[in-house]
Structures are given as C-alpha cells and as structure tokens.
Amino acid sequence: MTDTMTDTAAAPAAAEADAILRADKVTMRFGGLVANKDVDFIIPRGGIVSLIGPNGAGKTTFFNQLTGMLEPTSGDIRFEDQSIVGLTPHDIVELGIARTFQNIRLFGAMTVIANVMTGAHTRMKASWWASLLKLPAVREEEAAIRKRARELLRLVGLPRRYEEDWAKNLPYGDQRRLELARALASNPKLLLLDEPTAGMNPGETAQMTALVKRLRDELDLTVLLIEHDMKVVMGISERITVLDYGEVLAEGSPEQIRTNPRVVEAYLGKQATQQ
Amino acid sequence: MQPWMKRAAFLGLLGGFGALHVSLVGMVGTFQARDFISGIVTVGSVLPMLIAILVGWRAGILQRDTDVAPTPSRALASGAVAGAVVGLVLALLCVIILNVDVDWIFVNARPQLAEILLFGQGIGVGSIILIVGGALLGAAGAALNVVSGPVARTVTIAAIVTLLVSLMEPFLGAVFRNLSLNVVDDFLYDRGGLTPIGFVLVYALVAAGVYAWATRGDRARARVEAMPPDRQRNLKLGAYGVIVVLLLLLPLIVGQRLSEVVGTVGIYVLLGLGLNIVVGFAGLLDLGYVAFYAVGAYVTAVLTSPASPAFSPELPFWGALPFVIVAAAMVGLFVGAPVLRLRGDYLAIVTLGFGEIAREIFKSQWAQPVTGGAQGILSIPPPLPFDRDPQSIYYPILFFCILAAIGASSLAASRVGRAWNAMREDESVAEATGVNTTYYKLLAFGLGAAFGCVSGALFAAKIGVIFADSFNILVSINALALIILGGMGNIFGVVLGALVLVGLPEFLREFAEYRLLIYGAVLVIMMILRPEGLLPSRVRRAELHEDEGEDDAQYAAEAGEETGKPVVTT
C-alpha cells in the first residue's frame, strides 16, 4: 500500500467536501433488536471504501438500507445530496446505485447476456406497447444495449462463448463476474459489493481485487464493499469503517484501522497483529 | 436374491401398480374398442404392454458404478424379470376378478376386463401368456439400452409415431376422405385402426426417416449452417411461408367436422399464449385464468346477442371487441392488485378463488338479469357475417392466434420480457436490478387478461351459447397443463401442448373420458422429469435473431442452427 493513498483518504476534510453518499444517524430497529444505531457514514466520490465488522455487526442491514430493501427506522441517507430514504430499490438503481449479493443471486434460467441486459433495465426506455410492436426505436435500443452488455462482459473478463449459456451453468468465479457485469449495466455511480471474493481461492481473489480497482478507474465509479477477507480489505480500501453491535466503532485509513487498539480487540485480533 | 433381481422385481412391482391403475380406472376396457392393428391387437391391450416395455427399459439401464445391472446380458435379464412381474400382477388381478365379487368397489373390475387382459384365454393359459409375454416385452425394453443409440432411438420413435398414427385414425381418416383420397384411407385404416400392411408401412417409413436423421442429420445441419446468412434467412422465411399456407388451407384440408376441433384447439392456443405470459414469462401462477375467459365471453354475449337479458345493443362481434379488451384490462388489474404482494403459492389459491367467485356470480340468480344465470345467454352471432360454420369461424381464431404469437414473441425478447423473466427467477433481485416489479406484475396480469378475454370472446362467438358452468376451474387447469407440457415460455410449445391436450381428446372419444386423469399425470410427470417442458424456451434463440448487423462468425453459425433443427426435440 502506498503512502499517498493513505494520506488522501485519511484527510477527512477532503472526503467531506465531495461525498457521493452520506448516512446521517441511521438507525434500524427490528422490534426490540437494534441492528444499526446512529450510524454516520460518508463515501467520498471516486473512492473505494470498505465496511467491516464481525458477523451480526449490522453490515448487511446497513447495505440493505442503502439499496432501499429496508427503510431505516430513523436517520437520513443522502445520495448526491438527495434523500433516498423511502425510495423503492428500483428507484435507487435508477439514481445510480447498483449492488451485488453475498451469496450470488443471478437470474439462473436466463442467459448470461440477458442477465446483463436486465441490469440495463433502468437505462432503457422501451415501453410495453412499443416492445409489442417492435418499433424501430426499440430495435435500435435493444441492439445498443446488447453491444454495451458485450463490452461489459469483456470488461469483467467473461469469455464470449458463455453469452448464450444459462447463468446457473457458469463456474462459480464466472458467476461472480457476471453479477458484477449485471450491476455495471445500470451505469451506476456507486457500486456496492457484498463480499465479492467470498468462496474464491487466492488466485481468483487477487484477480477480483485487481478488477474492482480497474473498474473504478475505467468507469469512474465509487465502490463500497463489505468484505471478510482482511487481505482484500487492506489491499483495496482507501477508507475503512468498522461496525460493531450496529454502531460505528472506528473509521479511517487501513493503516489507522490496523493499529486502532479498539478494532484489534473487538474484531481483528491476532490476524491484524500478524500482518 | 441378488441385488439386481431385487431391483428389477421392485421396478416390476411399480409397473404392476401402473398396469393395475390403467386397468381398474377403465382405460384398458375403454381403449379395447379401438384397434391398434386391426384384427391383431387393440389399443387397450397395448397399454399394459407399453408399461412392461417401459419398466423393462428402466430396469435394464446399464450402470457402471454399481453391481446392480452392469452387463448387457444382465440388463436383458433385469428387463425380463421386471416385465414378468408386471404380467404376474395382472394375472393376480384376473384371478381375483374371476373369483371374488369386487365390482361393487372397483366398477371396472368385471370379468370382461379379465377377458381382455388374458387375451380371451382361460385363466391358466392367459396367465402364462401374461407372464411370459411380460418377460419378453421387458427384455425387449431392456434391449433398447444394449443396442446402439441411433437404433434404439429409431425403434422407439417409430413405435410412438405409429401408435399416434393409429390413434389419429378418426382425424387422419377424415382428412383423407375429405381430400377424396379414400384409397389411402382404405389402405391404411380399417375399423378404427391401422391395417397390418398399413402398420408395417408406416413403421418402416418413420423408422427409415428417423434413422437417416439420426445418422446423417448432423451433416444436413452442417450444410445449412455453411450457407450464407441471407440464404439461411430465405430458407427460414420459406419454411414459415409453407406453414402459413398450410394453416390457411387447413379447414379445407380437414373438412367441416374437424374444423370445429381445430377451432377449439386455436382458442386454447390463444388462452395458453395469454397464460404463458402470466405463468411462463412472469412466473405468477394464476389458477383463476378462467375468470378472464369468462369475462370475455360474457361481455361479447351481452353486447352482441339479441337474446341478452339485460340490454342488447346487438353490436357486431368486432364492435364488441374493444369493450372486451377494456373489460379485460380492468379485470386483470382488479385481480392483479390484491395479489401483488403475495408469494407464488398464495397467489395461486387466491386467483383460484377469484375464478370460482366469477363463475358463481355469473351463475347466480342475483346476476340473472345480466348474465342469464343458469340459463346462460343464447344466439350469440358469429364473428364473420356468414352462417356459423366451423370453416369460416376458423379464420378469425387463426388471425388472433398469429397476432398473439407474434406479440408474445416480440415481448419475450424485449426489455419487458427480460424484466418478467428476472421477476420469475428472483423477485427481490429483479427489484434490486431496477425492475419495477409492481408495474410488471400488473402488466403481466393485464396483458394475460387481454389474451384470455379475446379467447373467451371467440369461444362465445364460436359456440353461440354460453353457460356459467363452461367456465370452471378445469379451463384454467387445461390451459396450465398445455403450457407445461409444451414448455413454459415457449410459443411453439403452447401450440404443441394444445394439439396434444385439447386436440386429441376432442376427436378421440376414448381419450376424452380420461382427459383430466391424463392432465394430472402429465403435470406430475413433467414436473418431476422435465420441468422445462417438451420444447424448452426459445427466448435464448429469439434473442439471437435480434443480432442482425453483428458479423461475428460464431454467432452467424449459431443462428444458423435455427433452420436446421427439427421443431420437435426428442
């Protein structure tokens, strides 16, 4: 990890200035259970930010609130200075937030290319009656999206011969790539990755890490990821937020997190001290 | 007993239960009236034989990893044992029937049944025939595993096709007579079955064709693939052209009486296409689909019939149609809205409830001033201003079927179709991918309703009379069974399903009696063995069509497969 990266990300003032997403005192209660409590969270534009924490720390709950699958009990989430609380998931996708899932959730009985093209749903205009009549505009749009989907498949490194295979028949690592391509098809500004390297071997993990970085640079993305693999988190993130018992325990650069005694105690334990 | 024998005997026992079932349910007796090869064997006795062959085949599947049935000779032995057990079970049934009075429980367990099963022989000789014959048939079935793939396929397909040709005597015979080809009819058919010569001829022809395809089909396909893309396209257009011409001439070919049947099949194709949008594309299991059908029929009846009890504007069919479609969309939304948030299985039951509510209301005395109650509505005019003859009514039906098929296929390969499929695969992920699931569910219901209503309108105009009881749950089940048999999401599958499940029972009286029993079996067996249906969805290929302008050699080659492949996969 280079010093420069740590320096830029560590300067909170700079990040504050151009935040793509801001969570303000987000609290989520399920009955008596508090899954998130007063979570303040900022994602700087163009950054790669990680959210870590032990199991049950409320990471996925928080993620689900960002994507509209859950509505926070209180607090506000602003994406590009606009509140997204109460919006439906598809509205949020339209605004420019896309996600992948921890346990890959592809449209299994659809082809690879159709999966990616579905990802572009919000970027298409064809109405049902225009599709029914197959108007010229619909055909053009369809062809353009197909072309775009192919580019994305190339970008994430899926061989072209897979295009017409059913998604569920793909090897595991390729399914992860496909899910990524589907998320990218909606032209997101913010990409949320839920454990993108779960279940991968070290080689695949390294490839995925490199891919995420490359995508960020090439597509002008901001990336938020939940990750368990400390190597990945430390190697990729510019900023890390640690959740514990639904609350923010620490926040800072990988270096700061690595040396933060509270984090080490609560979560990282031996693993971090060894590194 | 050795393990392979145990397994074979177990399979034989299962087959024996199957044979008991078809016997006691009355199928054997009913199909006894129809010859398979006239004077030699009836369809009734073919049924248990088929079971013996099937069980033999299953018992004789070569398995590498276990010691159950590893060698060819043991495969044959397994088949023989399994088949013999089937025969034994039937022989026992005969003994019971002949000695104990059981027909007060099983209405078909009469001496006549034993006589059929024992081939008219006494119990002693007959039992021996049953057991030995069962063993032979079982071994024959097992032999299918031993011989080479193409041979096995040829023998099987030829046998199935020949059986179908024999069964379709009422249909094909009528067609031949209608075309003044009495010679062919007399040559092939006799007393409702194939003549021995006809049997040999049909079997040989089909076998030759299948064998040629099995051994040289790849080459033919390769030749088509090697053609330049525009020639492939012409070939395809040519094929479609032939189909369209055939469809247009169909009523003239099949004659007056069978046009009626063809029309009914067409109405079910339309119904199936609509339900396919809801179930096959969007994955919403709607068991109340008949409600749309009923609304379409009633709106048409009320608006067009001079005998409509409430008010009779006596619109022509085409004038009523816009109202039908508007009513459809409204009912679709009305049914769709409450069930939006329900999961698959709840949705099924609630829609089923809606279907029943619709029928009960239409039938009730309360609604009588509008719907005619139990008396129904009479004298609904036909869509074309001719007499109500089945040949002319066929054309509007065909028109709507083609329209619906084109519409459904363009939707399938569009943004809308993908959104539906995504919803079917995983609703919450679809939502997280940007699909407004609420909107697309309602859209599926609305469009499905429109198809169903038009289908109902055509039904009313075709029959001329409607009663509430024609709109029961079985219509929904019928439509569901045919799309499942054909393959959910596939348009050709819907046509095939309608032909088999609606066409066959319409002209095969014997079949009609067991229609719903067979539907039930079809649903269970398809779901367990082949949930994607006989013709799996072609969404994949349809999308390839959109690919024009893309000059990737690989894709051109793949798209070329389209023309080369047979319509029916086996």
Next chain:
Amino acid sequence: MPARRPIRIDAIKLILWTVGGGLILLALIGAVLTLGQGRISPSSWQNLVVAGIALGSVYALIALGYTLVYGILFMINFAHGEVFMWGAFSSWFMAAGLNEVGFMDSNPVFAFVLVLATAMLISMLVAVLLERIAYRPLRNAPRLVPLITAIGASLFLQYTARGFFGSGVRAFPGYNLFEGVIDLGFFRIDIDDMVVILAAIGLMLALYFFINQTRTGRAMRAVSEDKDVAAMMGINVDRIIVTTFAIGGLLAGSAAILYTLIFNQVHFFMGFLPGIKAFTAAVLGGIGNIIGAAIGGLILGILEQVGPNLFLTGYNIPSPNQLQDVIAFSVLVLVLIFRPSGLLGRKENV
C-alpha cells in the same frame, strides 16, 4: 425525476383498502338491513350458527393438514382435499359392507369405529404416498414446481377415484346411533352435529398435545424452524416430514367421516371445495399456526352458513345461499388484503 417518493404502491394500497373497506361496509349495512327486516327467526339463526360450527370443525381438521405441511415444507399441499375425499370414499365401502352384513345394526359403535379407522388409514396412506412419490423428488426445486405437481396430483387422485369407483354420488348408510335431537328448550342441536363438534375438539386437543408434549412433536417443531439445523441435531428430517403428512392424513380422514355425518354422501369431486375452503381457513388463522387453523375453520364455517343470509338478504338478493362460496372466497381475498399473515400468524409468513 425518480427522486419522488414512490406514491404508486401507496395508490394501490389505497384502492385495495377502499375496495376492501367498501365490501365490509356493504356487508355491515346488509346485516343491519336484514336484522331490521326480521324475516329470519332467532331459531333459524341459531340453527345456522350450529351448522356453521359443525362445518367449521370439519374445515378446521382439514386446515390442520395444510398448516402442518406448510409449517414444515413451506408448500401448499394442493392435493390435501383429495386425501380427504379418498378417506371418505374408502369408508363408504366399509360402511356399505358392514351395513350389508348387518353389523351396522348389531354393533353400531364398533361399526362406526371401523368406518372411522378405514377412512383415517386410507387418508394417511394416500398422504404418505403423495409425499413419497410426488413431493420428495422436488424438495429443492423452485417454488412453483411442487405447487404445480400438487395440482397435478390432485387431478390424478380425483379422476383415479372417478375411474375406480364411478362418477355417481353414493349415499352413506346412516348410523341410527346419531339420530335425534337434543332439546334444551332454549337450545336445540342435532346429535350428529354435536358428535362432529365434540370429535373435532377432541382430535385438535390430541394434536396439540402431540405437538407440544411428545418427542416427535418437538422434532416436528425443530424441523419447521430450520431443517438443516434439525438434521445436524440428529433428527431424521425425512421421517419427520412423512410423519407430518401422515398426521395430516389422519386428521383429513377423520374430517371425512365427520363430513359424511353432516352430508351423508360421497362423490369423487367432494374434496375440491372443502379443500379450498380449509386452505382459506388455514390462511385466515395464519398458515403454519395450529390454533389459527382451528379458529379460522370455525370462523369460515359460521360465515359461510350465516353470511349469505345475514349480509345479502337485506338487499333482497334472490337465493343468497347460491353465493355461499363467493362469501368464503371473499373472506380469503379480504384477509390477504388486510392481514396477509392471518389472525394469529407471524408477519414473515407471507
């Protein structure tokens, strides 16, 4: 543009609540009108309620089968109505046979027990076979697949019965054991209705104790919480599932006998409507919830008997009882609009 709050879904909710509320209002007004007219005497009302409770007990027993299976497999056993029908049919043969040889008259109590045992046994057998043949191979298939299979199995069982036993309606030989009326002056009840109600209560209590007090019952609850964990704890999940179907079958078989006590006939199509209504009852009470199924059954039975007369007579609708089933299904739709998890259900259940 997409920044607006999504009002569309709220609009749908609004429409639904309006329609649902409207229906309930209409029903209430109808009830007031009917009562105002006073055309139906108090004793008729009382008869209707008693009949409703008897019918509701039968629904409750069938509903338990749906609820038990749903609790464990999260599937609707659509063919459960047919399990009920097969029990009823088989018991007819037992009853007719016993009647033929005069056993029914000479030994009525024992004869009734025999008939009941036949129905329970056959229903259990059908339910277990159903699970083994049709459902088990599909345990991990997508949701729609087992449901469609269940619909197919339902048709198959129905028309197998038709093929085996014929399509006619067979009248049940009566048990003179249960003839007569108990008259307390202010309250009259047919003995057979009373038998139905008491038997149903007894069976439900037995089930309740079975589920809560026995080892197998606890294992069933464990499996319904989490199959994988239960398997890890050493519970044989397959066996528990078969047991569940068997219990559902036993209850359906006993429901079949009680049903024939009320209606005195069997027919191959007799499982369809009671099956659907029992499902409605299960949903009404909260599917997966045993007490809910019992309460749902009672409410539905009473609504079905009392409802048409109470809600519709006031509007001078001719032959309101023709619309009996409409009321039952409307209840289902209303429940799903207003309280999809049912009266006693947990919220995650739908």
